[in-house]
Amino acid sequence: MPDASLLKSQAWGPCSYNVATMKALRGEVDFIVVGAGIAGLRAAIELAEAGRVLVLAKKEVTESATQYAQGGIAAVLSDEDEIGLHLQDTLSAGDGLCNVEAAKTLVEEGPPRIEELIAWGTEFDRSGSKLAFTREGAHSRNRVLHAHGDSTGREIGRALYFKASALKNVRIMEFELATGLCVTDGEVHGLTVLNDKGERHDLHAAAVLLATGGLGQVYRETTNPAVATGDGVAMAFRAGAAISDMEFIQFHPTALYVKDAPRFLLSEALRGEGAILRNMEMVRFMPKYHDMAELAPRDVVARAIAHELELVHSPNAVVYLDMTHLPAKKIRERFPRIYETCLKYNVDISDEMIPVRPAAHYAMGGIRTDLDGRASLQGLFAAGEAACTGVHGANRLASNSLLEGLVFGARAGRVMRECKRKEGRKPEESVTMQPTFTPAAGQIAHEIRELTWCDLGIVRSPQGMKHALAELKKLGASLPAQCNRAACEIANMHLVATLIARSAMAREESRGAHYRLDYPMHNDAKFAKHSIVEGENIRFE
Numbered sequence: 364m365p366d367a368s369l370l371k372s373q374a375w376g377p378c379s380y381n382v383a384t385m386k387a388l389r390g391e392v393d394f395i396v397v398g399a400g401i402a403g404l405r406a407a408i409e410l411a412e413a414g415r416v417l418v419l420a421k422k423e424v425t426e427s428a429t430q431y432a433q434g435g436i437a438a439v440l441s442d443e444d445e446i447g448l449h450l451q452d453t454l455s456a457g458d459g460l461c462n463v464e465a466a467k468t469l470v471e472e473g474p475p476r477i478e479e480l481i482a483w484g485t486e487f488d489r490s491g492s493k494l495a496f497t498r499e500g501a502h503s504r505n506r507v508l509h510a511h512g513d514s515t516g517r518e519i520g521r522a523l524y525f526k527a528s529a530l531k532n533v534r535i536m537e538f539e540l541a542t543g544l545c546v547t548d549g550e551v552h553g554l555t556v557l558n559d560k561g562e563r564h565d566l567h568a569a570a571v572l573l574a575t576g577g578l579g580q581v582y583r584e585t586t587n588p589a590v591a592t593g594d595g596v597a598m599a600f601r602a603g604a605a606i607s608d609m610e611f612i613q614f615h616p617t618a619l620y621v622k623d624a625p626r627f628l629l630s631e632a633l634r635g636e637g638a639i640l641r642n643m644e645m646v647r648f649m650p651k652y653h654d655m656a657e658l659a660p661r662d663v664v665a666r667a668i669a670h671e672l673e674l675v676h677s678p679n680a681v682v683y684l685d686m687t688h689l690p691a692k693k694i695r696e697r698f699p700r701i702y703e704t705c706l707k708y709n710v711d712i713s714d715e716m717i718p719v720r721p722a723a724h725y726a727m728g729g730i731r732t733d734l735d736g737r738a739s740l741q742g743l744f745a746a747g748e749a750a751c752t753g754v755h756g757a758n759r760l761a762s763n764s765l766l767e768g769l770v771f772g773a774r775a776g777r778v779m780r781e782c783k784r785k786e787g788r789k790p791e792e793s794v795t796m797q798p799t800f801t802p803a804a805g806q807i808a809h810e811i812r813e814l815t816w817c818d819l820g821i822v823r824s825p826q827g828m829k830h831a832l833a834e835l836k837k838l839g840a841s842l843p844a845q846c847n848r849a850a851c852e853i854a855n856m857h858l859v860a861t862l863i864a865r866s867a868m869a870r871e872e873s874r875g876a877h878y879r880l881d882y883p884m885h886n887d888a889k890f891a892k893h894s895i896v897e898g899e900n901i902r903f904e
């Protein structure tokens with residue numbers, strides 16, 4: 364297999380793409396997959412034997428959360444582990460809200476999907492000839508596989524990309540932004556795409572899979588890449604599909620907090636290998652919040668940090684991740700990417716404490732689907748972070764989301780094969796749009812991010828949530844007309860933020876990643892259920 368240094372230069376070079384190619388594809392596509400992360404690529408591989416598959420990415424294929432995933436992928440592949448234990452850990456992290464069937468599917472189908480990845484060339488780290496496993500927060504066993512130390516997602520993405528792009532029926536196109544679904548009589552039969560020259564095309568297919576990833580960009584502080592603007596959820600909602608559990612946003616406890624640096628993720632695996640958290644007085648604080656201390660579930664650690672920060676009463680407060688007691692050589696070898704990145708911002712993690720704060724990281728909610736990726740509209744499927752099977756409940760267990768993309772991406776692809784292109788649908792169109800983006804749109808994005816961070820963040824108050832909803836409503840009136848890419852993304856962010864606010868207001872309890880000051884406890888009688896938003900209605904079931 365080519366090594367990682369070849370990724371940029373050779374294997375991942377831009378796909379040949381131009382308008383002529385897109386026009387030539389008209390009438391030639393059986394299945395459209397939006398997203399070239401783990402879920403989209405895995406689905407495309409499954410679909411290839413049933414017809415021609417077009418995979419779209421709105422930027423380079425290397426720009427996805429999958430590519431940034433560091434810590435690893437969880438699966439029961441060691442003799443010291445059991446499927447039942449992985450299931451139990453997943454359900455406990457989910458805080459009473461996991462769809463148990465989805466969680467069972469995840470842990471049972473995970474190991475064969477990983478074996479398949481290995482057969483396709485994924486090089487997981489090994490200890491001698493055996494796979495090496497690490498432990499992450501809230502896992503009861505060492506079951507997290509990793510690759511090139513802390514580049515797990517990049518290695519899996521590389522192998523899936525090679526596998527998919529070698530299939531003659533799969534075509535992967537970059538810089539094509541899906542902007543809306545084509546729906547007739549409640550059935551999805553295609554979508555509209557906009558390229559970076561302002562050219563718009565309608566494409567039709569037997570079925571569409573939304574594997575557009577997460578929505579972290581809706582928040583001021585996030586570990587997510589720029590592509591994570593919640594487009595899939597927004598498109599599905601506008602088309603009339605059911606959206607579920609949007610109130611549950613996972614805040615990763617430890618993102619690098621250095622002036623002018625991005626909120627670079629400091630993987631849970633650091634704590635798995637022994638890193639500890641200290642407050643500004645250098646006191647280790649996690650044991651007073653949870654028995655599992657630094658390895659408690661993410662929501663517990665994030666709230667504990669938020670509490671410690673509040674005690675300091677300073678806008679510049681941070682906590683520290685301390686690995687200085689671990690051998691420097693081990694840190695550099697086990698976490699080469701984290702080590703190098705922090706060094707770039709003048710933090711030597713093997714020798715000094717790392718300033719950190721929580722940041723929005725993962726959306727447990729999304730487009731409501733069954734276990735085969737079927738959304739509530741015919742012809743529409745979703746998988747990966749954009750989807751919500753309920754597998755993560757109110758809080759995702761670390762390293763379960765790459766696995767989710769793999770397992771449920773494959774399942775969606777398998778079932779989509781049954782869909783047949785219907786004749787007589789509107790022929791494909793292409794139109795050139797005039798850009799209408801105004802500088803004010805950037806200001807709107809900024810305001811959305813401030814509102815979500817302050818009012819829909821780690822700790823939520825009724826006043827804050829009401830304020831967010833009211834302000835989002837006002838901002839809605841000034842959204843630019845949607846005919847260019849940035850404007851589309853901002854409109855999607857606005858819609859997704861509104862869905863988070865509505866769902867958070869409706870869930871009058873605290874559970875998992877959703878914590879309300881006015882309802883600090885569970886209310887199982889009323890809310891051990893999933894929230895579902897469809898149009899103006901919201902219900903729990």
Ligand SMILES: Cc1cc2nc3c(=O)[nH]c(=O)nc-3n(C[C@H](O)[C@H](O)[C@H](O)COP(=O)(O)OP(=O)(O)OC[C@H]3O[C@@H](n4cnc5c(N)ncnc54)[C@H](O)[C@@H]3O)c2cc1C
Nearest residue numbers: 398399400401402421428429434435541576747748762765
């Ligand atoms: C920094 C970081 C570290 C992480 N570490 C881990 C980890 O160690 N283990 C783990 O299990 N999980 C981890 N996660 C979470 C995990 O990486 C993601 O949940 C998972 O990769 C999502 O995969 P996906 O296929 O659903 O979406 P993504 O990998 O995000 O892919 C989304 C794709 O959709 C495309 N797209 C989006 N909108 C459009 C549009 N409108 N039109 C066309 N294309 C579009 C994008 O271009 C991209 O190709 C991490 C996440 C981050 C951000």
